[in-house]
Amino acid sequence: MALKPLVFQVLLALADGERHGWALVREIQQRGDFTTLMPGNFYRTLRSMLAEGLIEEVHTRSRTEAEDERRRYFRLTPAGSRAATVEARRLEALVLESRAKNLLTKRG
Amino acid sequence: MRATRFAYRLLLIAFPAAVRDEFGDDMATLFAMQIDERRRQRGSVVGLWIRAVVDVLQHGMAERFGAGESPRPRRTGGWMQAFLHDARYALRMMNRQRGLTLVCVLTLALGIGANTAIFSAVNAFLLRPLPYDDPSRIMTIWEKRPAEGVLDNVVAPADFLDWARQNATFESMAAQITLPADLTGVEEPRRLFVAAVSPAFFNVLRVHPILGRDFRPDESFAGKPRVAILSYRLWSSQFGRDGSVVGRTLTLNGTPVEVVGVLPASFEFADERVDLWSPLVLEGTPQPQSRSSHQLVVFGRLKAGVTVQQARTDMDRVGAALQQQYPETNRNHGAWVIPYEEWLKSPVRSSLLLLLGAVAFVLLIACVNVANILLAKSAGRRREIAVRSAVVAGRARLAGQMLTESVMLAGLGGLVGLLVGWWGIQALKQLAPAEVQIVGWSHLRLEPRVLAFTAVVALATGVLFGLLPAWQLASQDVGASLKEGGRSPGGVRRRVRVALVISEIALASLLLVAAGLTLRSFQSVLNDPAGFRIDRSLTVSISLNGSKYRTREAVVATFESLERRLASIPGVRSVGETSHLPLGGRDGRQGVTVEGRESTPDAPTRAHPRVVSPSYFRTMRIQLLSGRPFSEQDAPPALPVAIVNETMARRYWPGASPIGKRVRFNGAGDPWMEVVGVIADVKHWGLDARVNPEIYLPLKMGFGSTMTYVIDTDLDGAALAGSVREQIRATDLNLPVGALRTMDDVASVSVGSRRAGMLLVTVFGVLALVLAAAGIHGVMSHLVALRTPEIGVRMTLGASPAQMMSAILREGAIQAIAGLAVGLGGGVLLMRAFRSVLYGVEPTDPLTLTVVSLVLLATALAASAIPGRRAMRVDPVNALRG
Numbered sequence: 005m006a007l008k009p010l011v012f013q014v015l016l017a018l019a020d021g022e023r024h025g026w027a028l029v030r031e032i033q034q035r036g037d038f039t040t041l042m043p044g045n046f047y048r049t050l051r052s053m054l055a056e057g058l059i060e061e062v063h064t065r066s067r068t069e070a071e072d073e074r075r076r077y078f079r080l081t082p083a084g085s086r087a088a089t090v091e092a093r094r095l096e097a098l099v100l101e102s103r104a105k106n107l108l109t110k111r112g
Numbered sequence: 113m114r115a116t117r118f119a120y121r122l123l124l125i126a127f128p129a130a131v132r133d134e135f136g137d138d139m140a141t142l143f144a145m146q147i148d149e150r151r152r153q154r155g156s157v158v159g160l161w162i163r164a165v166v167d168v169l170q171h172g173m174a175e176r177f178g179a180g181e182s183p184r185p186r187r188t189g190g191w192m193q194a195f196l197h198d199a200r201y202a203l204r205m206m207n208r209q210r211g212l213t214l215v216c217v218l219t220l221a222l223g224i225g226a227n228t229a230i231f232s233a234v235n236a237f238l239l240r241p242l243p244y245d246d247p248s249r250i251m252t253i254w255e256k257r258p259a260e261g262v263l264d265n266v267v268a269p270a271d272f273l274d275w276a277r278q279n280a281t282f283e284s285m286a287a288q289i290t291l292p293a294d295l296t297g298v299e300e301p302r303r304l305f306v307a308a309v310s311p312a313f314f315n316v317l318r319v320h321p322i323l324g325r326d327f328r329p330d331e332s333f334a335g336k337p338r339v340a341i342l343s344y345r346l347w348s349s350q351f352g353r354d355g356s357v358v359g360r361t362l363t364l365n366g367t368p369v370e371v372v373g374v375l376p377a378s379f380e381f382a383d384e385r386v387d388l389w390s391p392l393v394l395e396g397t398p399q400p401q402s403r404s405s406h407q408l409v410v411f412g413r414l415k416a417g418v419t420v421q422q423a424r425t426d427m428d429r430v431g432a433a434l435q436q437q438y439p440e441t442n443r444n445h446g447a448w449v450i451p452y453e454e455w456l457k458s459p460v461r462s463s464l465l466l467l468l469g470a471v472a473f474v475l476l477i478a479c480v481n482v483a484n485i486l487l488a489k490s491a492g493r494r495r496e497i498a499v500r501s502a503v504v505a506g507r508a509r510l511a512g513q514m515l516t517e518s519v520m521l522a523g524l525g526g527l528v529g530l531l532v533g534w535w536g537i538q539a540l541k542q543l544a545p546a547e548v549q550i551v552g553w554s555h556l557r558l559e560p561r562v563l564a565f566t567a568v569v570a571l572a573t574g575v576l577f578g579l580l581p582a583w584q585l586a587s588q589d590v591g592a593s594l595k596e597g598g599r600s601p602g603g604v605r606r607r608v609r610v611a612l613v614i615s616e617i618a619l620a621s622l623l624l625v626a627a628g629l630t631l632r633s634f635q636s637v638l639n640d641p642a643g644f645r646i647d648r649s650l651t652v653s654i655s656l657n658g659s660k661y662r663t664r665e666a667v668v669a670t671f672e673s674l675e676r677r678l679a680s681i682p683g684v685r686s687v688g689e690t691s692h693l694p695l696g697g698r699d700g701r702q703g704v705t706v707e708g709r710e711s712t713p714d715a716p717t718r719a720h721p722r723v724v725s726p727s728y729f730r731t732m733r734i735q736l737l738s739g740r741p742f743s744e745q746d747a748p749p750a751l752p753v754a755i756v757n758e759t760m761a762r763r764y765w766p767g768a769s770p771i772g773k774r775v776r777f778n779g780a781g782d783p784w785m786e787v788v789g790v791i792a793d794v795k796h797w798g799l800d801a802r803v804n805p806e807i808y809l810p811l812k813m814g815f816g817s818t819m820t821y822v823i824d825t826d827l828d829g830a831a832l833a834g835s836v837r838e839q840i841r842a843t844d845l846n847l848p849v850g851a852l853r854t855m856d857d858v859a860s861v862s863v864g865s866r867r868a869g870m871l872l873v874t875v876f877g878v879l880a881l882v883l884a885a886a887g888i889h890g891v892m893s894h895l896v897a898l899r900t901p902e903i904g905v906r907m908t909l910g911a912s913p914a915q916m917m918s919a920i921l922r923e924g925a926i927q928a929i930a931g932l933a934v935g936l937g938g939g940v941l942l943m944r945a946f947r948s949v950l951y952g953v954e955p956t957d958p959l960t961l962t963v964v965s966l967v968l969l970a971t972a973l974a975a976s977a978i979p980g981r982r983a984m985r986v987d988p989v990n991a992l993r994g
Contacts (some may be wrong), residue, residue: 025138025142026141026142026145029142040146040160040163042163042164042167043138043139043140043142043143043146043164043167043168044127044139044164044167044168044170044171044172045167045170045171046142047131047135047138047139047142048131048171048174048175050135051131051134051135076138
């Protein structure tokens, strides 16, 4: 079953490794689907993903002095990375089918 | 940055505390960074804030009430999502048209605020149950005199005792009377008000002292030590909430009284003056209690399961038995049971309901105005709406969108309206007429029920004024609008708006008729001759109590010496004294025997006695119609004399002069008095009350130990107060000085509730007029704008600007006349239903109707003339091209 777009975006951003909240938001905004991602929406999604076990908070990461103590880092769980793969495959299948039906032949 | 974080953290209250603890800091940091970024990009910070509010509300509420968020999307969009989408869209639109939004919100706030204020009074005085345990079982019991049309006369003590013993339907019954008493033996002697009550009184109301004890049943017997229970107010003001006050002895009217208890702060009684409570001595007195001196208010608590009707039947039985037993005093007298709540609330009910009606009309006018504004606005948005409905939304969704917008507008209006309402409540408290006895003053405030009322009114308002534009927009022909490019003469729309203006004028004229009639009533109350001077002359009341004043001679000598002292103050022209100051709220009535005239039970001869000094009529400018005034020689051992008022002369000596005739009170041993003069009628009970027979006795032949001095002077009351107090102290150090009031004050208190009602209705009438004028102006401007091309054509064809102006004025006048016809008729019908608040004026008063018509017609013409001038300046060429 499909994932919410924002959930997939978070999973995608975490695929490169651990991120803290603000960095996640910046990356997702840069991708362009969300021009301004509002905090209420974002953190509520994050909370639900933590609860579902798709991501987890990082406690062990050693931090340099310069880094803000309060920042919290997140990373994918195995379940999260499986969900991301499943969703990516689903999207890929959709894209392939779209191409087969000539929806993507003309570019731009 | 810090302020942003702080404000955002406040917003986060929408989220559950657990979420706030976990992510609150992160969220605030993220938002602060977003604001920062927005500033760097020179974008709208306000817009971001609005999005943040919506975001936090949406997700906070979802966290609180929704099932846990799932990473999977829900299958349906759902109405909630649609609503939130609409709400966000509405916020954007309101933000874009700030001026328009402000006008709408303020208009609605005035209407909603006025409703909030008046409803808070309705809530405090009418809706709230009385603050006693099981209040519906508390009754008041009155003497019923059906032959005289009186149902709630105060009760004679002997009758009360028999009622209490012989009834079978009341759990307990108690009598009460409020009397002034002087508190001495304290630093500053004070005049207090004592409620004398029979011992069961607090049992009937089910009130328990917070300190000490209730009265004991035997404390109503003569010869027992005197005791008192303090009101919370007196306990605070005089004794600083000293817990050891119980057991202390006070001196009241020269008699020692032991404090046995203190009442709770929450206890409210209709007579707000009461400072302390003491047992009414009715039993074991040397003489039996009177059956003809009526003075007590009687309360009773019904036994469980007894209905008011059963109690009435029971008391009818008791009353009939007493009639048989005591025919000379009780003939045609019965007992009448009224629920206390009903008796207390019915006098204010009609005024409050009239006011509630008035503010409802003001709100309706505000709604019509806002609907008009939205219609005008939507006219400009036809194209946008047409596009949206062609591309995206179904019509129902579109109407929903419009409704969401108007409800949100009304919600904002409601919030600001609460402020207006709060302010209105403060103003109501200032206006509060002091003489109205009602329980509930402490609840005149923004209570939960008032807040709920405001919320419902705001919501209903939003739906009401939003439905029309929503319906219009949703039903328009999408294709036509797109083709026209958004311009349309809109025949239907025009008719709708003209109808709105007419209804607005109708509502405003209806309110103005109500305002005009109450204003005229007030005027005729004030203009009716009162029979005495109402000006800056000062009044002060003095009671002589205690051992020094046991004999009549001592009392009279002190009163006379004080009168001489007051008259000697420089600047004082004359001083007079009376036992019963007109409009002072004190009165009594006694049966009299008029020589040569039989007193029958159906037409008893009775008079209200007053004791006055010889200079009283002169000082009060009360006109002597025939005979002579009192003189210093009217004193024992000369033969007793009396002066009667015109009403008494006409009623008991019809067609003859009463001078030289004899009359006497019905008490044993009361002597015959010769009538030596007739004075003009004096309005004793109120400027709008009828006059009863009055009989005046000279001070030296009179009775009673309380007199009110009237001091005729040009001096300012405040300047004189010091000298007056000095002279009173010089007469007797222990005399407490009551409040010094001018006759103006006394009179204005007596018309206080009428004045308050008149002021409020007038304010609402003017508010309605202003709102209606704004509405007419708005609509006429819009109609002129729509007709600009037509005006252009007509002017090219040779119409003069003056002709255009007169065409527009004619249109305005026709609308005004149509509205007036409905409104004046409605106003007359309305005031016919509220006739009880009118005085000396008919609901069809021609002057009021004429003035209201002229005012509204002038307003409508002026409001049309402004857009009319614009029409006169239309350049035909531009108009046709546009």
